[in-house]
Amino acid sequence: MKQMINIALPKGRLGEKAYAIFEKAGYECPAIHEENRRLIFENPEKGVRYFWVKPLDVVIYVERGAADIGIAGKDIILEYSPDIYELADLGMGKCRMAVACKKDFVDNRDRTLRVATKFPSIARSYYNSISREIDIIKLNGSIELAPILGLSDVIVDIVETGKTLLENDLEPRETIVDISARLVANKVSYKFKNQEIRKMCEDVEALLGGN
Amino acid sequence: MNFSIDVLKNDEKALYALRQLYQDHGYTRYKVSKFEEYDLYAGNKSFLISENILTFTDTNGKLMALKPDVTLSIVKNIRNNDANAHKLYYNETVYRTSAGEDGFREIMQTGLEYIGSIDDTAIAEVLMLAQKSLALISDDYILDVSHMGFLTGLLESAGIEAEYATELLGYVGTKNLSAIRAYCASHGVAKEDEDAICEITALYEPLADALPRVEKLVRGEKMRLSYEQLCTVLKQMQAKGAEGRLYLDFSIVNDMSYYNGIIFQGFINGIPEGILSGGRYDRLLARMGKRGGAIGFAVYLNLLERLEIAKEADKEDA
Numbered sequence: 001m002k003q004m005i006n007i008a009l010p011k012g013r014l015g016e017k018a019y020a021i022f023e024k025a026g027y028e029c030p031a032i033h034e035e036n037r038r039l040i041f042e043n044p045e046k047g048v049r050y051f052w053v054k055p056l057d058v059v060i061y062v063e064r065g066a067a068d069i070g071i072a073g074k075d076i077i078l079e080y081s082p083d084i085y086e087l088a089d090l091g092m093g094k095c096r097m098a099v100a101c102k103k104d105f106v107d108n109r110d111r112t113l114r115v116a117t118k119f120p121s122i123a124r125s126y127y128n129s130i131s132r133e134i135d136i137i138k139l140n141g142s143i144e145l146a147p148i149l150g151l152s153d154v155i156v157d158i159v160e161t162g163k164t165l166l167e168n169d170l171e172p173r174e175t176i177v178d179i180s181a182r183l184v185a186n187k188v189s190y191k192f193k194n195q196e197i198r199k200m201c202e203d204v205e206a207l208l209g210g211n
Numbered sequence: 212m213n214f215s216i217d218v219l220k221n222d223e224k225a226l227y228a229l230r231q232l233y234q235d236h237g238y239t240r241y242k243v244s245k246f247e248e249y250d251l252y253a254g255n256k257s258f259l260i261s262e263n264i265l266t267f268t269d270t271n272g273k274l275m276a277l278k279p280d281v282t283l284s285i286v287k288n289i290r291n292n293d294a295n296a297h298k299l300y301y302n303e304t305v306y307r308t309s310a311g312e313d314g315f316r317e318i319m320q321t322g323l324e325y326i327g328s329i330d331d332t333a334i335a336e337v338l339m340l341a342q343k344s345l346a347l348i349s350d351d352y353i354l355d356v357s358h359m360g361f362l363t364g365l366l367e368s369a370g371i372e373a374e375y376a377t378e379l380l381g382y383v384g385t386k387n388l389s390a391i392r393a394y395c396a397s398h399g400v401a402k403e404d405e406d407a408i409c410e411i412t413a414l415y416e417p418l419a420d421a422l423p424r425v426e427k428l429v430r431g432e433k434m435r436l437s438y439e440q441l442c443t444v445l446k447q448m449q450a451k452g453a454e455g456r457l458y459l460d461f462s463i464v465n466d467m468s469y470y471n472g473i474i475f476q477g478f479i480n481g482i483p484e485g486i487l488s489g490g491r492y493d494r495l496l497a498r499m500g501k502r503g504g505a506i507g508f509a510v511y512l513n514l515l516e517r518l519e520i521a522k523e524a525d526k527e528d529a
Contacts, residue, residue: 063483065483065484085385085462086385086387086390087386087387088388089389186483187484188480188482188483188485189483190386191353191355191460191478192351192353192478192480194415198415
């Protein structure tokens with residue numbers, strides 16, 4: 001019997017793009033295109049089993065071994081720093097983690113900076129690295145609202161085109177780190193399913209290199 | 212006293228089987244007290260798996276800790292002024308937090324320490340016992356071996372001060388080749404060195420196949436000695452017929468201020484994290500003012516619960 005590889009895909013556009021790559025690389029699973037409410041799709045012939053999970057949860061499934069490999073944004077890997085292998089940069093879902101604020105905002109180092117973000121660890125380690133005292137306000141969405149309503153001085157968030165910021169009279173300032181989608185693997189699965197995972201990784205990378 | 216072995220859980224069975232194994236090989240049991248003075252851990256925080264320590268104030272006002280680790284206590288108390296090696300094992304409960312979790316947990320741990328003058332035979336013996344420990348728990352195991360000297364030797368020859376390259380070592384530990392290349396580019400590392408670092412990071416092969424492949428990367432005294440040590444140890448393991456399921460994997464990196472030579476990690480199919488971890492830690496001895504060398508490992512028996520669940524799931528699948 002062929003060893004099944006469990007693959008966690010993030011729900012949404014990125015996951016769909018990533019699946020398209022796997023499909024092209026020869027790990028297709030036609031059932032995934034059917035309109036239904038199933039959560040798990042498998043193709044025993046190719047030895048793959050896909051499932052959709054919340055993008056934030058991919059690294060948890062992988063770290064705990066429920067998924068052997070997965071597709072996760074670098075932002076999520078940095079935020080949770082899970083104990084996993086980061087085998088390839090897929091070069092898709094490119095964006096950056098940046099500090100943004102109102103256009104007329106002037107940073108006063110005399111005061112504690114109030115930072116609203118969905119990514120408290122990333123924000124904290126960035127401001128630690130520049131020795132800035134901050135007050136973190138953890139939000140779960142609509143981060144852009146915070147500086148407009150005076151809830152925070154700045155935000156730390158993902159900036160793709162900067163359009164949302166612009167439309168709300170905000171502007172990006174410092175870039176903290178560049179983000180893209182990564183192929184991650186559980187450390188123990190990588191050892192026990194080594195050939196399968198490495199082959200898959202090579203196939204996917206070969207395809208990306210050809211682009 | 213009579214009872215059926217079936218009443219024992221996996222971790223309990225393993226505990227007694229391992230005790231038998233270590234005693235059969237001439238190791239004696241070492242018992243340490245449940246508490247230690249907090250200062251012992253405060254000065255050696257990076258040796259510990261997690262930095263959180265459960266503390267309390269003793270009746271005399273001293274700050275005490277429930278031990279998060281056994282090796283430190285053993286090293287502190289060992290007298291190494293005699294020529295003989297100390298061959299010890301322990302079964303203890305330790306208290307610590309695990310990454311991403313709140314609150315302390317009680318963890319059953321067993322382990323083995325070889326303290327004294329360490330030669331290649333001693334290293335091979337400890338590696339073989341690590342391997343046998345894994346085999347007692349499950350047939351489907353893997354023992355990954357790495358050598359800190361080989362890795363740091365390579366980094367030094369590339370002009371990278373290994374002790375300050377924690378960022379780069381993190382990338383080696385996560386097999387993150389694209390980040391290694393970016394790091395090398397921004398730190399002016401030569402292309403040839405960059406390729407060598409990437410090659411050993413990506414490497415994952417049975418030890419016997421991998422060693423001839425990395426020979427060409429050897430440069431400098433430190434790497435040569437490390438390489439030769441790996442070869443000797445492999446030969447001794449082969450002589451004992453114990454070379455199977457040994458893999459070379461330089462991504463298992465451990466803290467440089469304590470570990471210096473061969474390090475290793477054991478895995479069981481069905482348990483999503485490492486169950487055995489160990490290595491050569493001469494530097495810890497030196498830091499605590501002791502002479503000689505030491506090598507040892509710990510087995511995290513609390514993880515065996517996962518194995519029971521995995522086995523039950525397999526049965527249902529069948």
